[in-house]
Amino acid sequence: xxxxxxxxxxxxxxxxxxxxxxxxADLAGVSRLQYPANVRVIRVPCSGRVDPLYxxxxxxxxxxxVLVSGCHPGDCHYISGNLVARRKFAMLKSxxxxxxxxxxxxxxxxxxxxxxxxxxxxxxxxxxxxxxxxTARKIIKKEKATASVR
Amino acid sequence: MQDIEKKMKAAAKKLFDDGKVDVIVGFRKGSLHNSxxxxxxxxxxxxxxxxxxGFCTANLATFLPKLFEKPARxxxxxxxxxxxxxxKGCDSRSVSGLVKENQVPRPALVVIGMPxxxxxxxxxxxxxxxEEIARACLECVSPAVSGADISIAxxxxxxxKAGYARVKAFEAKPAQERWAIFTxxxxxxxxxxxxxxxxxxxxxxxxFADQRKPSWLSPANALSETMLFHLGRMFHQxxxxxxxxxxxxxxxxxxxxxxxxxKLASDALELFGSVPGVTDDxxxxxxxxxxxxxxxxxxxxxxx
Numbered sequence: 024x025x026x027x028x029x030x031x032x033x034x035x036x037x038x039x040x041x042x043x044x045x046x047x048a049d050l051a052g053v054s055r056l057q058y059p060a061n062v063r064v065i066r067v068p069c070s071g072r073v074d075p076l077y078x079x080x081x082x083x084x085x086x087x088x089v090l091v092s093g094c095h096p097g098d099c100h101y102i103s104g105n106l107v108a109r110r111k112f113a114m115l116k117s118x119x120x121x122x123x124x125x126x127x128x129x130x131x132x133x134x135x136x137x138x139x140x141x142x143x144x145x146x147x148x149x150x151x152x153x154x155x156x157x158t159a160r161k162i163i164k165k166e167k168a169t170a171s172v173r
Numbered sequence: 174m175q176d177i178e179k180k181m182k183a184a185a186k187k188l189f190d191d192g193k194v195d196v197i198v199g200f201r202k203g204s205l206h207n208s209x210x211x212x213x214x215x216x217x218x219x220x221x222x223x224x225x226x227g228f229c230t231a232n233l234a235t236f237l238p239k240l241f242e243k244p245a246r247x248x249x250x251x252x253x254x255x256x257x258x259x260x261k262g263c264d265s266r267s268v269s270g271l272v273k274e275n276q277v278p279r280p281a282l283v284v285i286g287m288p289x290x291x292x293x294x295x296x297x298x299x300x301x302x303x304e305e306i307a308r309a310c311l312e313c314v315s316p317a318v319s320g321a322d323i324s325i326a327x328x329x330x331x332x333x334k335a336g337y338a339r340v341k342a343f344e345a346k347p348a349q350e351r352w353a354i355f356t357x358x359x360x361x362x363x364x365x366x367x368x369x370x371x372x373x374x375x376x377x378x379x380x381f382a383d384q385r386k387p388s389w390l391s392p393a394n395a396l397s398e399t400m401l402f403h404l405g406r407m408f409h410q411x412x413x414x415x416x417x418x419x420x421x422x423x424x425x426x427x428x429x430x431x432x433x434x435x436k437l438a439s440d441a442l443e444l445f446g447s448v449p450g451v452t453d454d455x456x457x458x459x460x461x462x463x464x465x466x467x468x469x470x471x472x473x474x475x476x477x
Binding site: 075076079080083090096097103106107109110111112113114115116117118120121122123124125130131132133141144145147148149 | 340343344348349350351352353354355381389397400401404405407408411412433436437440441444445458459460461462464466467468470471472473474475
């Protein structure tokens, strides 16, 4: 199990806000920009909709990294959703790091609807960051039924 | 202490005699030696049972949301009960948090502010050394009750210097070691949910841990599930935790929860300048924002 984790491709769960980042991802696709296929996109109404529990749960269910992306501050469709989210994420990131989880595992960013290139670059960066984390610790992952119990 | 207890009893009795309260939440003698337990005095005669000593460790604000819970079909002319609470500094910080979160109608509440000398260390970790003052009290920066309706005179603790030395020391350890400590502490957990029940901030009607559809947690006794529970529970305290250590005292396995929840309090202060129940915030730190909040944690792909 430990051997395979180092060579296999990581899976990144990306929570993208409907109004900016999801449209940005769409633009990257429409513009035929290349970016790693490791990302699994979940569309949410707003980055403020992302409960920290979703992030932890994604890690537990086997994601190697989690990305949350929303509108740039000031551009939120709901005026202040991303600003409230920013506080929440600042604390979450700091808290997870405090517990010993690598900061690269959970990342936050802003991507607007016109930034297809930025989205592709962001995914590239996040995937590379997560790939560098060679020691695929179990984080809080669920043990697979077939895996030997540690 | 005895003097303070007498004054508190007299004040409580007077509240009933004047018809100002329906119930007073306080402490009575526990069934074991050296213990006190929460008590609901519902008449002037009941106030005789109230006690005040170093074993009054529970955070009584925990009971308030339930007491003020509106019935599903309120009778005509329903009004919230008038509740008195015997409060230490930490209870009063929790009360102010609950008022902010609209769980407690402040006009219906009478806070009896006690001079707190610090309570004994009753957490399971400290077996046999019950004479000590609890860590939460040693590190307490606001032992004085704020916003009391009735203040009981007496000598209280001096506020400790804020510093979060323990958090900083933990932070200085390498990540592997931090994770090992976290894992070790959490693996003690038997998922009894006592920490949640004791916490005044945990008043959700349906806790995420009990929720089905979606089911966040399986009831399985697996480390992964336990960690998810604790991460979820702790993070719900972000920007709200008053560091009363009710969870630590309630834990039957002696898990050092303070080491982790204190980080949230230290971050709330560092990032947003908020100390729940002490600084004069209108809403909890995570329910609001400023235009110039820190953004240093944001990933910028164009940055080299």
